[in-house]
Structure formats: structure tokens, C-alpha cells
Amino acid sequence: MDIAEETPVDTWEGYLTLGAPDFICKQCGAIMWNMERNNKSNKNAAPTFSLCCKKGQVSLPPERQPPEPxxxxxxxxxxxxxxxxxxxxxxxxxxxxxxxxxxxxxxxxxxxxxxxxxxxxxxxxxxxxxxxxxxxxxxxxxxxxxxxxxxxxxxxxxxxxxxxxxxxxxxxxxxxxxxxxxxxxxxxxxxxNDAIDEYNLVFISSEAVNGRPNIIGPSDEVASLIVNSTLDTPGFRDTIVHTGNNNLKQVWETKFFYAVTISGTFST
Known part of the structure; x- marks a missing residue:
């Protein structure tokens, strides 16, 4: 039999649609389908829903909208x-x-x-x-x-x-x-303002035993860096001095007096 004479297959047979979700949960305002209601057996009762907020037990903060534009x-x-x-x-x-x-x-x-x-x-x-x-x-x-x-x-x-x-x-x-x-x-x-410091310091911190990185956050002025020996992390810090002519120089822990006289922003 020629292909053109074959009976077309009805792709819509057995297809079921619930339509658009047009019910709103009175507790949280979520848009729901009628088939998701709790009281399906009572068609005359006002629909209630629990899939979205467990009947108001779960409260989410309002969605933050992006600024314009x-x-x-x-x-x-x-x-x-x-x-x-x-x-x-x-x-x-x-x-x-x-x-x-x-x-x-x-x-x-x-x-x-x-x-x-x-x-x-x-x-x-x-x-x-x-x-x-x-x-x-x-x-x-x-x-x-x-x-x-x-x-x-x-x-x-x-x-x-x-x-x-x-x-x-x-x-x-x-x-x-x-x-x-x-x-x-x-x-x-x-x-x-041409107020560029001669040095920029970058502290690359070690990781604690539990895998959590130790963050040395940005600060306008740093007088010294003290490592707490009671923490679960080694005390070594890899300190790099970035000079004004774009050269890099490593400073060992024994030479931490550099940090006493330098004011700047530090990052990990």
C-alpha cells in the first residue's frame, strides 16, 4: 500500500489536559490547578490547597523584583x-x-x-x-x-x-x-586622586580541616594579622606584596612588620 494512502495516526487519542491553572490559594496566593485541591470530592466547597504552603503553615518571603530597567x-x-x-x-x-x-x-x-x-x-x-x-x-x-x-x-x-x-x-x-x-x-x-599606595597586599588564606576557607575580609586599615592557634587551621599565610611597578614579592610570616605601616584594601 502506498504511504500516502495510509490512515493517519490520531496523536490526540488518549490526550488529557487540565487546562490552565486558574485557582488561587487563599493562604499564600499560589496559582493552582483544580485537580490539586484537597477537597476534590466536594465540588461545591471552596477549594483548599496544601501542596503549595501546607494550608498556610509554610510562609515564604515575597519575591524580590529586579530594579529598573x-x-x-x-x-x-x-x-x-x-x-x-x-x-x-x-x-x-x-x-x-x-x-x-x-x-x-x-x-x-x-x-x-x-x-x-x-x-x-x-x-x-x-x-x-x-x-x-x-x-x-x-x-x-x-x-x-x-x-x-x-x-x-x-x-x-x-x-x-x-x-x-x-x-x-x-x-x-x-x-x-x-x-x-x-x-x-x-x-x-x-x-x-592619585592616592595610590606603593603596595597592594593579597592574603591567600589556608583552608580549615573541615574544608571551610578562612576569609580575611576587606579592611581600610590593617595594623596586624593575628592567627588564633586554637582554630583547626595551620598558621601559615601566603602573603604577596604587589609593588607599584607591577612586580610581585613574597613576604614571609617573620617579616609581618610590613603590614604595620601599610594602609590598603586586602583580599583573599
């Missing part, structure tokens, strides 16, 4: 959603690193990004090398008079389809709402 872009801009990965890459403040397992992608399976061990984030220097364009956190510190054009140049030709007005509005949103950007502004003002 991000909210409008997410809800109404098809262009922004189409290129959202590229827009996100423009404003990345650090690069990621780790042991990427590249052997996992083979045959015809969908692409999978897999990292072995700990995922790392690299910030790098606060200033770009001579002749290089600023990137990552450097965008908020160096040459901020041309911040918009510097951001647009981050990804080269990949940004040809982007809307510069959207980039500028997002840039201003980060300036107003992002607390990390505000921290970079502190460094920016110091560079603008």
Missing part, C-alpha cells in the same frame, strides 16, 4: 532576552576557572558544562596592563570617563547586535544598586 527588559524586551547571555557577559566582574571536564561532551548528546572540584573566580589586577583595554572589575575603576565605550568593547564583534542604550541603562543600574560596584568606586576615587 532590568525588570522591564526581562518582561517586555524580546531583543534583550535573545541576547541576554551577551549582555550578562558585558558586566561580568571576574572570570571563572576550574578543572573543566571536556570529555563529557561526546556523541550527539546536549552540551554539558562540568567542573571537577571547586569552582574559582579570578579578579586579577585592578588596573589593566599597559596597552590593554580594561575588563571585568577594571571597567569600574580605570578610565571611567569612557566606561560605556569600554564596556561595549569587552566582547568585540559579539556586541555588534547589542543596543548601546540598553547597555548604558544597565550600567547606570549597576552604579545605583550593586554593592560590589560601590566597593570598586572606592578604589576608583583613590586612583582619580
Amino acid at each position: 532590568l525588570a522591564s527588559l526581562l518582561y517586555f524586551s524580546k531583543h534583550f532576552l535573545l541576547y541576554i547571555i551577551v549582555y550578562n557577559a558585558l558586566f561580568a566582574m571576574c572570570s571563572s576557572g576550574g578543572k573543566v571536564d571536556r570529555a563529557i561532551n561526546k556523541d550527539g548528546a546536549p552540551y554539558c558544562f562540568k567542573v571537577r572540584g571547586q569552582n574559582l573566580h579570578f579578579i586579577g589586577s585592578l588596573l589593566p596592563e599597559e596597552g590593554e583595554n580594561p575588563k571585568y572589575c577594571q571597567l569600574y575603576i580605570y578610565d571611567t570617563e569612557n566606561e560605556l565605550s569600554n564596556i561595549m568593547n569587552v566582547i568585540g564583534q559579539a556586541g555588534d547586535h547589542l543596543d548601546e542604550n540598553i547597555v548604558e541603562s544597565l550600567m547606570r543600574m549597576f552604579h545605583e544598586h550593586n554593592k560590589v560596584v560601590h566597593q570598586f568606586f572606592t578604589a576608583r576615587e583613590r586612583f582619580k
